[in-house]
Amino acid sequence: MTLPSTMEVTVVLTPRGGSGALHGTVETLRGTRVGERQHLSYATLESAHGADPRHIEALRAHAASHGLTVSDVNAVGPSVKLRGDADAMGSAFGVHLVERRNTINGAAATYLDHDEEPSLPDALSGAAVAILGLRTRPLARPKFVVAGPAAAGQGNTALDVARAYGLPAGAAASGSVIGIVELGGGYTDSDVTAYAAALRIAVPQVTAVSVDGVSNSPSGSVSSPDGEVALDIDVIAAVAAGAAIRVYFAPNTEQGFVDAIATAARDGCVAVSISWGAPEADWSSSGMQALDQACQGALALGTPVFAASGDRGSADGISDGRSHADFPASSPHAVGCGGTALPALTVAQETSWNDLAAGGGAGGGAVSDVWPLPAFQQQANPPPSVNDGKVRRTVPDLAADAAPATGYRVLVGGSWYILGGTSAVAPLICAMHALVDSAVAAAHPGQRIGDFTSVLYGTLAPGGGVHDIADGSGNGQYVTRPGYDAVTGWGSPEFGRWMSLLTGD
Numbered sequence: 001m002t003l004p005s006t007m008e009v010t011v012v013l014t015p016r017g018g019s020g021a022l023h024g025t026v027e028t029l030r031g032t033r034v035g036e037r038q039h040l041s042y043a044t045l046e047s048a049h050g051a052d053p054r055h056i057e058a059l060r061a062h063a064a065s066h067g068l069t070v071s072d073v074n075a076v077g078p079s080v081k082l083r084g085d086a087d088a089m090g091s092a093f094g095v096h097l098v099e100r101r102n103t104i105n106g107a108a109a110t111y112l113d114h115d116e117e118p119s120l121p122d123a124l125s126g127a128a129v130a131i132l133g134l135r136t137r138p139l140a141r142p143k144f145v146v147a148g149p150a151a152a153g154q155g156n157t158a159l160d161v162a163r164a165y166g167l168p169a170g171a172a173a174s175g176s177v178i179g180i181v182e183l184g185g186g187y188t189d190s191d192v193t194a195y196a197a198a199l200r201i202a203v204p205q206v207t208a209v210s211v212d213g214v215s216n217s218p219s220g221s222v223s224s225p226d227g228e229v230a231l232d233i234d235v236i237a238a239v240a241a242g243a244a245i246r247v248y249f250a251p252n253t254e255q256g257f258v259d260a261i262a263t264a265a266r267d268g269c270v271a272v273s274i275s276w277g278a279p280e281a282d283w284s285s286s287g288m289q290a291l292d293q294a295c296q297g298a299l300a301l302g303t304p305v306f307a308a309s310g311d312r313g314s315a316d317g318i319s320d321g322r323s324h325a326d327f328p329a330s331s332p333h334a335v336g337c338g339g340t341a342l343p344a345l346t347v348a349q350e351t352s353w354n355d356l357a358a359g360g361g362a363g364g365g366a367v368s369d370v371w372p373l374p375a376f377q378q379q380a381n382p383p384p385s386v387n388d389g390k391v392r393r394t395v396p397d398l399a400a401d402a403a404p405a406t407g408y409r410v411l412v413g414g415s416w417y418i419l420g421g422t423s424a425v426a427p428l429i430c431a432m433h434a435l436v437d438s439a440v441a442a443a444h445p446g447q448r449i450g451d452f453t454s455v456l457y458g459t460l461a462p463g464g465g466v467h468d469i470a471d472g473s474g475n476g477q478y479v480t481r482p483g484y485d486a487v488t489g490w491g492s493p494e495f496g497r498w499m500s501l502l503t504g505d
Contacts, residue, residue, distance in 0.1 A: 003086040003097060003112070008071060008212055009133035010255050011059060012079045012290040013051040014126070019293065022049045026299045026333065030376065030454035034502050035444040039302035042075065042266060049300065050075035051127075058123040066092040076262035076297035077290070086112075093118040095134055104138050111136040129293060130286035132255035133212075139253055139283070140183060140276040142228035143308035143326075144423035145361055147404035150416040155409040156345060157199055158238035158428060161401050164345040165432075165467075166496035167239065173434040174242030179264035179272040179303075180232045180427065183252035185225025186218030187233055188413075195234050195411045204237040204245055209267075211250035211260045220413030228275055230412045231419050232427045236273065239431035243270075252276070254287035257328065258294050261305060265298035270437050270448065272298065273430035275308040275423035279316040279324040280370050288327060288370060295333035302448040306430040307331070308422035309338045309396040310364025313356055314386075314476035314486070322387050323366040323477045329395045330366075332374040335452050336395030337425040338488050339363025339402025340469060352473040352480050352487045353403040353420075362475040363402055363422060365486045368393040376457045380484040386477045397456055398466060399488035400425045432495055439503045455502065456490065465497040466490040 015022040025048070029037050040048065051073070059080050060070050068084035082089070090097040095114035102109055118131040147155075159167075187206070196203040208216035218226050229247065236245055248264050250256035257276075264272045280288070295305050310316050310326035318324050329336035339353040340363065354362040367385035371393035382394035401407075404420030411417075437449045449455060460466060461484070468491040470482040478486040 005085060006083060007086050007089055007133065008081050008083045009089055009131060010079050010081050010259055011131055012077045012129040012258065012293065013055055014129055015049040015078055016052050017049065022296050022300065025049065026296050026451065027375065029299065030451050034440060034449055034455060035447050037447065037450050039448055039450050040300045042301065045297060045300055046075035049297065051078040051080065055124060055127045056080055062121050063092065068092055074262045074266055076265045077258065077294050079262060093131060093134060097134065105141055109138050111138065113137060130290035132258060132287065132290060136251065136253050140278040142225055142423055143275045143277065143311050144228050144231050144419050144421035145311055145404045146222055146227060147407050147418040147420055150409050150418045155407060155418040157409050158235040159199060160345055161342065161408065162239045162428065164342060164347060165400065165493045168496055168499060171435045172242040173240040173438045176240065176243040176270045176434045176438055177268060178236055178240060178243050178245055178430060178434050179269035180236065180245060180247045181260040181264065181272060181274040181276065182225065182229050182247055182249050183256055183276045185229045186216040187229045188218050191230060191411045191414065192233060196237060199238055201238060201241065206233060206245045206247065209246055209248045211248050211263055212256055214249045214251050216247065216249055222412040222417045226412055227419060228423055230410045231408065231423055232273060232275055234410050235408065235424055235427040236431045239428060240434045243434055254284065258290050261291065261298060262294045265301050265303045269303055271430045271433050272303060272305045273427040274305060274328065275426045277308060277310060277326040277329055279318055280327045280330060280368065281318065281324060283327055291328055292331045292333055295331050299333055299451050302450040304433065304450065304452045305334045306337055306426045307334045308426040309336045311361040311421045312364065313354065313362035314366045314478050316364055316366065323385065325366040325368045325395050326364045330368040330371055330393055332371050332393050335429065336397045336489065337422055337429050338365050338396030338399035339422045339425060340399045340488055340492055341403035342401035342406045347467050347492065350467065350469060350492060351471055352469060352475060354473060354475055356476060361421065363399060363487065365396050365475050365478055367486060376453045380457060382484060383478060383486050394486050396489040397453055398429065398490045398493065400428050400492050432493060432498065436498050436502050439499055443503045459501055460498060461490040463497065463501045465494050465501055467492045467494055
């Protein structure tokens with residue numbers, strides 16, 4: 001690998017007024033009733049919580065002194081993106097960039113890396129939260145499982161699953177734009193059209209958006225990231241009738257995560273679904289902080305992020321005898337989406353998804369090792385960590401059908417397959433949120449739901465908007481129990497109640 005002639009680095013900066021001011025804005029919104037929430041416009045976010053203009057200008061001057069240019073400024077991060085030659089980029093941040101090769105998540109990878117701690121001039125002392133893009137080591141896995149090819153009529157569609165959870169007839173999200181973050185793979189228009197024809201639904205408007213130079217690149221293989229992309233698009237297209245879908249293709253790096261979420265929020269997406277993640281232990285502390293800060297900025301605009309909680313149980317694929325929460329699902333400003341098994345599309349028979357004994361997967365769920373207990377979870381009585389007995393942010397928040405045995409029919413490369421995993425749950429819950437958001441907007445013109453966790457914990461769960469799973473099944477080191485737990489969260493959606501609870505109908 002030769003060092004790139006041109007690369008981009010994202011410098012995530014402290015919000016104006018400090019991180020506490022942005023957090024305060026989000027908490028105020030969380031404490032306000034749906035229909036009365038005054039979300040910020042992008043311009044207001046920029047003036048209230050964007051980067052300090054002095055920091056932007058100092059960074060611009062520093063970049064220019066090294067032959068770099070500012071290619072983007074985003075208030076959602078807030079972040080400044082710099083572009084230029086790799087050697088000049090290394091010089092600007094005081095690091096020596098090298099190429100490294102390794103096997104990561106079972107695949108050979110060549111990526112940029114460095115040994116030094118990046119630095120900035122004194123004029124920016126304390127201003128940077130993270131410098132992302134100098135390391136390009138692949139980070140995350142998509143959270144889907146291929147059960148196998150689907151024979152004619154075999155498997156459930158996402159519409160079947162949503163109806164099992166109470167999707168009302170005629171529910172639509174017309175006029176909404178839903179964002180999907182993908183860190184690889186691609187889709188074809190022909191697959192989208194054929195899927196819609198098979199389900200007898202309108203063909204959705206699907207637009208590919210390139211982030212940090214990554215584009216829609218389908219291979220046609222279900223075992224590649226194409227399987228993830230198809231699952232996400234198909235679920236949202238089936239459930240959120242009338243919504244436009246924007247697919248944000250980004251690098252599989254901390255930079256890619258942050259930039260994709262920030263871009264989708266700036267674009268005005270009503271919600272964002274992300275079915276990629278990695279154990280908290282695989283992230284840098286600065287990368288996690290940067291992504292959580294981007295999620296806060298998104299919430300200030302009214303855009304929640306729904307993230308899959310993982311497919312490898314409470315250990316999240318790490319064999320050290322400890323439990324591990326998956327990130328970004330464990331962010332206190334994201335919605336963690338876990339997994340269940342839904343036999344015969346019958347909620348009364350629903351259990352947690354756990355195929356670990358048979359060598360398969362299980363719904364991710366655990367107590368975070370990083371994030372403190374957020375205010376919205378304090379009354380939920382989450383379990384203590386099996387690692388150290390402490391109570392902190394716990395995932396998932398809620399769950400839905402993810403077991404491959406009760407999986408979803410998906411079209412990839414012109415062929416039908418059955419896929420499972422919490423990758424299906426994040427877009428499913430995201431699509432349901434978009435439907436209710438449209439109903440709220442109709443009842444309260446100009447309003448959006450925005451943050452979902454406060455609604456889930458404060459209104460939906462207490463009001464019968466969930467189906468509690470308390471059969472004692474588990475995901476490794478945690479078990480289901482009455483009320484909230486670290487396996488299925490509050491349980492699965494009682495979607496018909498969502499509409500009545502949040503719109504008053």
